[in-house]
Amino acid sequence: MYCATLTSLCYFVIFQDEPECVKYFYKEKVPEWGASTPGAARLCQRFVNRYHFATLYDTNHRIAVYSAYQFQPSNGGGRESRWFVEPQLVNKSWQAEMKDGYWLGKDYPGVYLGEKQALNEDFTYSGFDRGHLNPNGHHAVPSRNATFTLTNVVPQNPKLNQNSWRIHESDLTNLFKAKCSKAFVLVGAVPSAENWIVKNNVKRVNIPDYLWNAYCCVDNNDKPTQSGAATARNTEDNKVEKLTLVQLGEFLQQFSDEPVGELFYNDCRA
Template identity: 80%
Template structure:
């Protein structure tokens, strides 16, 4: 006789009791902490770490909690609380153990993609989503809290924020839309809008999520490369059958002395390279496929396909501390 069953992502025993679900959640949550620790090793700010925790770790721990929560023993709840405390020590702040806090932070994640990467290889981590429609944003957003910490955290249209605060310069700690005007560079997405469903799709149009990108590269080879992950899943039916989840890292290698200059001030760094990496996993988080790429930010218009090991070796040239594995076990089955 089978003692436990997995139904809609939850574990239940043959007496229709959900208590066996918690150990499985704990094990899965522990594996997700690896990604959180990897992000922290790159000196990412607490706010972005907290967002990653809420979407990738808490999303697992609190999934369908209304079904199993009431039947969970105290010892099992203490396991989950212990895991949340571990995550809190990684993030560097106390994390909410309740669903209300998770909902609040999930909304923040959808409305805020602030760049807080402090090492010499700037970048983001995100989970790939199939598009659910929605057109391209015509507006570019800025992060109010990068102007004044007392201002609200949700991104705002840069034009209207400037109208509301005419005597405040918004670009002290972030790029502004006018920085790119007549610069000769495109506003190149790091975290691509086509890799997200609405409303996360709209949130990628914040200027902390773009870098000065060579127009030829942005409109041709890099655009095609970004589309390949989507095409792999959609056109071949691969996403639904074998790869329901894909984790992506994307970033740049800043240049030593190439900048967009405004009023004789070096304001926005023009990166030498763009890079990304992905790890496809099944519903049980077993790796299926991985890949990586890099491109010089030049007219060469060339994207070089790499393995994860090759990308790690490349990044190590620019980072003082050990890069280590980009994904858990380097996305090996």
């Protein structure tokens, strides 16, 4: 579902209509961070007639502000060769189930799909990886397949994507399996001022300056047990900096005139 207004109220209205999506936020609290992003679209990511995660998507920069999900141990499989797009970002009356961008384009040959979202061809020969925010390795099939939507990827430096950030995601997998009954996760990007993938002299997809993530672990009684965060410059520096949630809030505050607020209910405190 697409929403053109810029208030967090709009986000809650959408999740009232699609209540399955609130479960990806601890205690069903949606962060204030990013709510005032111009052109923000609130997506409840739907695949094979099920919801799998939530995304706050910046239709102007054509990258996500963040993706929100619950960790699942992977059961293998689910490595897609397809890349999906969100039909509801093309036309609000179209169904809110991700579709293979290639075949959606064939079905609507006179309709441009990329006005409000990135397309697969934007990344071709760009020099950047299609870097998952919500990583496919943090899910079982079919949620794993659902991460292959272009609203869930950003142009990521290949060295970072294939090395330090990949290792960080793997370390989180081990931590979540060992320490968490449930793990609620946010993964986002900080857009750059003027760094874009350009196609045919058109600025198509913003190349973010930073990636970040945050997690809140809870026990069987839904009580917080552990939290943490990390940031990485989207460069060949190939370094991930581990932070607390408080430190991440201070980091994100540099990029906004509005308070960051709580990323998780009660800052994931017991």
